[in-house]
Amino acid sequence: MKLDGIHHVTCITGDAPRNLDFYTRILGLRLVKKSVNQDDPTVYHLFYADERGDPGSDITFFEYPGAAPGRAGAGMIHLITWRVQSDEALSFWEERLAGEGVGTERDGSGIRFADPEGLGLELAVVANDDAPLVAEHPEIPYELALQGFDSVRAYSDDPERSSGLLEETLGFEPRGDNEWECRGANRGSFYAYDASPAERGLQGAGTVHHVAWSSTLEDHAGWRKRVAESGAHPTPIIDRFWFKSIYFREPSGVLFEIATLGPGFATDEPLEHLGEHLTLPPNFEHLRDQLQHVLTPLPNPRERYAGTRTQARD
Numbered sequence: 001m002k003l004d005g006i007h008h009v010t011c012i013t014g015d016a017p018r019n020l021d022f023y024t025r026i027l028g029l030r031l032v033k034k035s036v037n038q039d040d041p042t043v044y045h046l047f048y049a050d051e052r053g054d055p056g057s058d059i060t061f062f063e064y065p066g067a068a069p070g071r072a073g074a075g076m077i078h079l080i081t082w083r084v085q086s087d088e089a090l091s092f093w094e095e096r097l098a099g100e101g102v103g104t105e106r107d108g109s110g111i112r113f114a115d116p117e118g119l120g121l122e123l124a125v126v127a128n129d130d131a132p133l134v135a136e137h138p139e140i141p142y143e144l145a146l147q148g149f150d151s152v153r154a155y156s157d158d159p160e161r162s163s164g165l166l167e168e169t170l171g172f173e174p175r176g177d178n179e180w181e182c183r184g185a186n187r188g189s190f191y192a193y194d195a196s197p198a199e200r201g202l203q204g205a206g207t208v209h210h211v212a213w214s215s216t217l218e219d220h221a222g223w224r225k226r227v228a229e230s231g232a233h234p235t236p237i238i239d240r241f242w243f244k245s246i247y248f249r250e251p252s253g254v255l256f257e258i259a260t261l262g263p264g265f266a267t268d269e270p271l272e273h274l275g276e277h278l279t280l281p282p283n284f285e286h287l288r289d290q291l292q293h294v295l296t297p298l299p300n301p302r303e304r305y306a307g308t309r310t311q312a313r314d
C-alpha cells in the first residue's frame with residue numbers, strides 16, 4: 001500500500017466572496033464544488049482545484065463568516081506549495097500578483113506570498129514526472145498555470161516524534177532536513193517541518209485545518225487498520241460522498257486525513273458545470289431551502305468570462 005501524495009488541503013476563511021475571488025480569478029483555480037461543511041452544514045465548504053477536480057490539486061475552505069484571523073503555530077501547517085513549470089511562470093506570477101496588490105518574496109526556486117487572510121502560499125519550480133493538474137483561465141496561459149500541490153510545511157518542536165508514524169505507518173520516505181516524501185503509483189508530494197514560532201497557534205481565518213493524503217478505494221480500510229494499530233486514533237471511515245475519509249492527529253499535532261481517489265466531484269454534477277450551484281450530499285438535501293437563506297450568496301466565478309475563449313489545452 002502506498003499513499004499517492006496530497007489529496008486536498010482544507011483551510012478556514014472568514015470571507016467566502018473574497019476567498020472565491022482570490023483563488024479563482026487571481027490564482028486561476030476552478031471552483032469545482034460549492035457545498036457545505038458536513039459537520040456543520042450552516043457554513044460553506046468550497047473546493048478549488050484543476051479543471052477536473054483531481055485529488056492533488058484541491059484546496060478547500062470552510063467559511064465561518066467574520067471568523068477572527070488565526071495564526072499558524074506548533075502542530076499546524078503554515079505553508080502550502082504548488083508546482084509551476086518554469087522560471088517564466090514565476091515571473092508571470094510575480095507580475096500578476098503585484099498587479100493585484102499581493103506582495104511576493106523570491107525564495108530559491110519559488111515565490112512566497114499570502115492569501116487575503118494571511119495564509120502562507122508558495123509557487124515553486126519542481127522537476128518531476130507527475131501529470132500537471134491545471135485549471136483553464138482566460139488570462140493564464142496553460143504552461144504558466146498552477147500544476148497541483150508539491151508540499152505542505154508544518155511547525156513542530158520535535159519532528160523526530162512524528163517520524164515513526166510517517167515512515168513506518170504511512171510509508172513516507174525521509175528526504176533529510178525534517179522532510180518526507182509521500183509517493184505512490186501515480187503521484188507524490190512532500191511533508192516538512194520548520195521550528196515552531198514562540199507564539200501559540202490559533203485556529204482561525206487564514207489557517208490550515210487539515211491535510212488529506214490520497215488512498216485508492218481498495219486500500220482505504222487497510223490504511224485505517226494500519227493507523228489504528230500504530231496507536232494513533234483514527235475516526236471510523238466517514239463517507240464524504242465525493243470520497244471516503246478517516247482522520248487522526250499525527251504526533252506533532254497536525255490533523256491528517258486519508259481520503260479516497262474517487263468517486264470524485266463529477267459524481268453528482270456534470271464535469272462542464274462543476275461548482276456552479278450549491279451541491280448537497282443526498283442526506284443534506286432536505287436542508288437546502290434553509291441553507292440558501294443562511295449561506296453568503298456567491299457568484300459563479302466563470303460567468304465573468306462567459307463568451308471569452310479560455311486558454312485551451314493542446
Ligand code: ZN
Nearest residue numbers: 010210212257
Ligand atoms: Zn478533508
